[in-house]
Amino acid sequence: MESSEEVRSRLASRLTALGGRGLDGVFTRYLDHCANQQTWLRGALGSATALAGVASEVGDSDMELSVLRMSGPRLQAAMFGTLLLATWVDFLQLTDALLRDCPMCGTEKLFVDLHRVQGLMEPTLADLASLDLERGAAAANAMPELMGKLTHEFDALHRDARSAMELGGKVMVAVQVLEMLTLISTLKMSLPRPPPAASMTLSVGLVMSSGGVMAGSRLVVSAEWVEMMRRLVQAGVISVPAVSAAVRIHGGRVMMAQAHQDLPEGVRDALGDSPEVRGMQVTGRAGAGMSEAPRHHVMPKEHREWFEQRGFKGDMDIDQFCVRLEKSQHEAIHGGGNWKLGRTWPGEWNRMIMDALQRAERRDGQMLTRNTILRIVAENMKRYDIPMKFTKGGRR
Known part of the structure; x- marks a missing residue:
């Protein structure tokens, strides 16, 4: 992140010489695209750090691990997002060098090339930026193929520029411009090249x-x-x-x-x-076309304001603390299929958990802390045999 930010800032601050070309004008949008990616990446990393901090303060070991797992989608998104950011910065560096030092390379073509590369990246970036577990996992699995395409695009741009400069009699300039670029991502990290007569193998382990x-x-x-x-x-x-x-x-x-x-x-x-x-990661749907399991809020939605007053906001919003349950189990802990009748049963989850929390608060004589609430919730989840594996739910 720091390396990419340093390069982007340098490119953005470079003034185009009078009569020359650079990453200004119509190319400014590509620098802005870089800045936009840095914004959500820093947000994801900050969120993961905050969740890790909360996890370290929870007294219950199972709840500690469960909260730590909530940082997983953010960590994975940041890991692959920074790779794409570094790759985009590589393309910007190459384009900037060609605009400044290769008059034979057309401005329009370079603009279109960057637009095409951005189009390749955007769907994956959108999936990663969503911080959704399933979308992020699919994007991560598709990343090697995407990086292969981006490497091909980079090589094609590199070759086209060299050909254009060689045709223009600028062979030495071509060598200097293209070989002096210091790239920070994985695009130049290929395996040792085989001899010219050998074919490239795809089974290297x-x-x-x-x-x-x-x-x-x-x-x-x-x-x-x-x-x-x-x-x-x-x-x-x-x-x-x-x-x-x-x-x-x-x-x-x-x-x-x-x-x-x-x-x-x-x-x-x-x-x-x-x-x-x-064990591979299991998707949210049950693999063979089955319907999605209900998502149970372990902290009742009808008491959202009560929890917000006690620190459950932002990354710790109660919508983050949902678990997937089989329909039968979900109905059972809520007292059967009719939720209105279920609320009359003292053992119904929402009624039980709020009674437990409010009793603890009256006993302490002050608002419960967020960590204390998590410990009480964890104890009752174990009693009800509710898996402590959280996923994001909705406000419906």
Whole structure:
């Protein structure tokens, strides 16, 4: 994020020489696009940090882990969003260099090229920025294929510029402009090139070494990164497919060409052969065309204002604390199919949990803290055998 911001700021502050070209005028929208992505990425990272902080203060270990898992969609979105941001900055750097130093490269063509690249990125960026678990997971799984397309676009732009400058007799300028660019993303991270007569293989694997995961003779990700990912996967914060997609992207174009459903052996070896690693992330719908399970608010919606007064706002809004239940279980904890009759039963969830919270508050003689409420909710979720795996619900 910091590297991308530094490059974007430098490009935005560079004044176009009199009579020259640069990333101003019609190209300004592309710099603004970069700034817009930085805004939501910083929001996602800030939200994940806030949730991690809340998790560390909760006394109940199960609730602590559940709150930490709520940061997962934000972490995954930020991980892949920063890759796309760095890639976009690469395209801006190349375009800026060509506008300034390659008069043979048409302004209109460069504008159209950037517009096409932006169009490739936008659907995935929209899915990531939504911070929705299912949309984000689908976007993460599709990222290696997208990065392959972007790499192809970058190479095509690179080749077209070199051809244009060579035809214009500017061979040395071409070399200087195109080779002096310092790119910060993964676009130039391809595996060692084979001899000219050899065909590129698409089955290069990943192996685990003491320094991290290797592809060919190059370190793809460090051992520290692998250990961090292993812990997050085992805790259920992020999914194995997302980690796999990230490693493929860092592995370069050869790994991007592999089917995204397959988990590279080196990644599995690095993460460890545990049930958490073997288990793929389950989607919200029950896999075979079944209807979506009801989402149960563990903190009753009709008491939203009461919870807001006690700190449940923003990232900790009560809509964040929903769980998916089978329809029969959802009806059971609410006293049957008729919710009005269910409310007359003392054991009905909404009535029971509010009674427990209000009794605790009267006993303490002051408003309950957010952490105390979470502990009480966690205790009762265990009593009612409600899984402590939260998903975002709606206000309906």
